[in-house]
Amino acid sequence: xxxxxxxxxxxxxxxxxxxxxxxxxxxxxxxxxxxxxxxxxxxxxxxxxxxxxxxxxxxxxxxxxxxxxxxxxxxxxxxxxxxxxxxxxxxxxxxxxxxxxxxxxxxxxxxxxxxxxxxxxxxxxxxxxxxxxxxxxxxxxxxxxxxxxxxxxxxxxxxxxxxxxxxxxxxxxxxxxxxxxxxxxxxxxxxxxxxxxxxxxxxxxxxxxxxxxxxxxxxxxxxxxxxxxxxxxxxxxxxxxxxxxxxxxxxxxxxxxxxxxxxxxxxxxxxxxxxxxxxxxxxxxxxxxxxxxxxxxxxxxxxxxxxxxxxxxxxxxxxxxxxxxxxxxxxxxxxxxxxxxxxxxxxxxxxxxxxxxxxxxxxxxxxxxxxxxxxxxxxxxxxxxxxxxxxxxxxxxxxxxxxxxxxxxxxxxxxx
Numbered sequence: 001x002x003x004x005x006x007x008x009x010x011x012x013x014x015x016x017x018x019x020x021x022x023x024x025x026x027x028x029x030x031x032x033x034x035x036x037x038x039x040x041x042x043x044x045x046x047x048x049x050x051x052x053x054x055x056x057x058x059x060x061x062x063x064x065x066x067x068x069x070x071x072x073x074x075x076x077x078x079x080x081x082x083x084x085x086x087x088x089x090x091x092x093x094x095x096x097x098x099x100x101x102x103x104x105x106x107x108x109x110x111x112x113x114x115x116x117x118x119x120x121x122x123x124x125x126x127x128x129x130x131x132x133x134x135x136x137x138x139x140x141x142x143x144x145x146x147x148x149x150x151x152x153x154x155x156x157x158x159x160x161x162x163x164x165x166x167x168x169x170x171x172x173x174x175x176x177x178x179x180x181x182x183x184x185x186x187x188x189x190x191x192x193x194x195x196x197x198x199x200x201x202x203x204x205x206x207x208x209x210x211x212x213x214x215x216x217x218x219x220x221x222x223x224x225x226x227x228x229x230x231x232x233x234x235x236x237x238x239x240x241x242x243x244x245x246x247x248x249x250x251x252x253x254x255x256x257x258x259x260x261x262x263x264x265x266x267x268x269x270x271x272x273x274x275x276x277x278x279x280x281x282x283x284x285x286x287x288x289x290x291x292x293x294x295x296x297x298x299x300x301x302x303x304x305x306x307x308x309x310x311x312x313x314x315x316x317x318x319x320x321x322x323x324x325x326x327x328x329x330x331x332x333x334x335x336x337x338x339x340x341x342x343x344x345x346x347x348x349x350x351x352x353x354x355x356x357x358x359x360x361x362x363x364x365x366x367x368x369x370x371x372x373x374x375x376x377x378x379x380x381x382x383x384x385x386x387x388x389x390x391x392x393x394x395x396x397x398x399x400x401x402x403x404x405x406x407x408x409x410x411x412x413x414x415x416x
Contacts, residue, residue, distance in 0.1 A: 018048070018049065018050045019047075019048075019049045019050070019074040019269070019270075020049065020050045020051070020052055020071060020072065020073055020074055021040060021044060021049060021050070021051045021052070021073065021074060021075055021076070021077055021262055021265055022052050022054060022067070022068060022071055022073035022075070022076045022077070023036070023037055023040055023051055023052065023053045023054070023076075023077050023079070023258075024054055024055075024056045024064065024076060024077065024078045024079065025053065025054075025055060025056065025078075025079040025081075026055070026056065026057055026079065026081050027055050027057050028081070029081070029232075032232070032254050033053070033079070035254040035255045035258065036077075036079060036101065036254050036255070036257055036258035036261075037051065037053055037258060038255050038258065039254065039255035039256060039257060039258025039259035039260075039261075039262070039416055040077065040258040040259065040261060040262040041258075042255075042258075042259055042416050043258075043259045043262040043263050043266070043416065044262055047266055047270065049074070049262075049266070051262070052071055052073070054067060056078075064092065065092055068092045068096055073092070073096060074096075074265070074269055075096060075097045075098065075099070075112075075265040075268065075269060076092050076096060076097075076098045076099070076265075077098075077099050077100075077101060077258075077261045077262065077265065078098060078099070078100050078101065078103075078111075079101045079102075080100050080101060080102055080103035080104065081102070097112035097113075097265055097268045097269060098111045098112050099111065099112060099113045099114070099115060099261045099264045099265055100113070100114045100115065101115050101257055101258075101261055102114075102115065102116055102117045102150065102257075104148060104149050104150075112264070112265075112268055113264050113268075113291070115257055115260055115261050115264065115291050115292070115293060116291070116292050116293075117150060117252065117257075117292065117293060117294065118292040118293065118294035118295075119150055119153035119154045119157055120153065120157040121294040121295055121404075122154060122157075122231055122250050122252065122294065122295050123154050123155075123157035123158040123161060123201065124157070124161060124404065125250045125295040125297075125298055126158065126201045126229045126231065126250050126298075127158060127161045127162070127165075127201070128298075128402065129229050129248060129250075129298045129300070129304060130199035130200075130201065130227060130229055130304070131165075131199070132304070132354060132355050132359055133197075133199065133227055133304070133350075133354040133355065135197050135198060135199035135227065136195060136196075136197055136198075137167070137168050137169075137170070137194070137195045137197075137198045137199070138158075138162050138167050138168065138169045138170070138198065138199050138200070138201070139169060139170040139171070139172070139194055139198050139199070139200045139201070140154075140155050140158045140159060140169060140170075140171050140172070140200070140201045140202075140203070141172045141187070141200060141201070141202040141203065141207050141208075141210070141211050142155050142171065142172060142173060142174045142203060142207075143174060143203050143204065143206075143207055144174050144178075144180075144183055144207075145174065145176065145177075146173065146174040146175075146176060147176070150203075151203045151204075154201075154203045154231070155171060155203060158201050159171065170194065170198075172187060172190050172191075183210075184210065184213070184214060184217075187210060187211065187214040188214040188215075188217050188218050189218075190214075191211065191214045191215050191218060191220060191226075192215075192218035192220060194220075194226065196225050197225060197226070197227075198225075198226050198227075199226075199227050199229075200226055200227065200228045200229070201229055202228065202229070202230045202231070203230075203231060204230060204231045204232050205230040205231065205232045205240060205247060205249055206230075206240050207230065208228055208229070208230025208231075208243075208247045208249070208303070209230070209240050209241055209242075209243040209247060211228060212228060212243045212244050212245050212247065212303065213241065213243070213244065215228075216244040216245075222244070222245045222302075222303050223245070223302065223303055223304060223305040223354060227248075227303060227304045227305075227354060228245075228247060228248065228303040228304070229247075229248045229249065229250065229298070229303070229304060230247045230248070230249045230250070231249060231250045231252065232249060232250075232251075232252060245301075245302050245303050246301035246302040246303060247301055247303045248298065248299065248300050248301045248302075248303045248304040249298070249299050249301070250295045250298055250299075251295065251296045251297055251298065251299050252293070252294070252295055252296065253293050253294060253295065253296040253414050254293075255416060256293045256296075256413070256414050256415075256416055257293040259416035260291055260293060264291065294413065294414075296370065296414065297366075297367060297370050300363065304354050305352065305353050305354050311348055311352070313338040313340065313345070313348075314348055314349055314352040314353070316338075317334055317337075317338070317345075317349060317357070318349075318352075318353065318360070320334060320337070321334070321357075321360050321361050321364055322364055325360075325361045325362075325364035325365050325368075325388055326364070326365055326368050326386070326387045326388040327388055328388040329361060329388065330361070331346075331356075331357040331358045331361065334357060334361075335357070345357075362398065362402075365387045365388050365389065366387075366398070366399070366402060368386070368387045369383055369387050369395065369399065369407070370410070370414075372386060372387070373407060373410055373411045373414065373415060374411075374414060374415050374416070375415070376411070376415055380407050380408060380411070383395065383407070395407075
């Protein structure tokens, strides 16, 4: 996918024939950009539109406007990456609708609509993962820029969830613009003083890696003395330093974000009569319509493991669960395969992974459930049998308890 190379996009001649969405993005997170673009293209195909991606790092408002005109864009989707968008009213011309993906200034007047990340749902997903190991205490790490809305909302939501559950939650407060080495030293000292077996929520993967490095520098072992969850699901980002441990991360549904953003543009352009659309684009200011996208699932990695024991039978059991969970594998059947008592097996498995055998089996099954829910060609009442559950009622109850909504609601929110 092109980043800042605009010459790779479609020609003006083609743009004149086919309605085209111009997807404007930053270059720092190519994996996320690909997923947003995939979602946009999935919707565009259903209505006969095209999508043209373009990197905008370093571009001025005037340069972006020229790009919009050159491509004959029907509308634009601008991935704000949590940044404030202050290009003035109607930055892409008076007749070009614009959808912003997760801008800092959510109600800015220079856009047709804003698509916002549901940060409370992300904090809830992280909390559910962290509580699996029954930690005695919790903590949250703020982003280096505490003024950003998305970071502030995630920390506030996580603290509120802890309070509602009557759990203490220590907060590492950022001090705004400070030298990275100063922040790391403060974070290391703060992390070293945390209680043993603390469960830590970092507002994104970058902050999670910072936290892992800080803990490692003070000889705090992850996951022996602290478990850690980040957000975004993109540990390969070039601006994230190497982590001493693989970070468990709340995977955000960026494909759904792209799909919804494209649909919002189509709703504006294609569902209005000619007169209504003319009145709309010539109005004094566009009417903001906000929608949300949220977490897809939690990608479980080593940072939410247990106390680090790695007997061979535990590794074999974990592999068997991943391979056979959806075939109806039970904890009793799995334990019977190994020459140790059931109690010893369960204890060692929890120590090594931070989760019970049953929780690990259910986690793998629910991963597959969400994969099927993303596909609208699979009926919901068929999923229980495909994923190893004894009954549809059992799955529905578990799903609502784990995700806070029904499978139908989850599909409506996430499937594209």
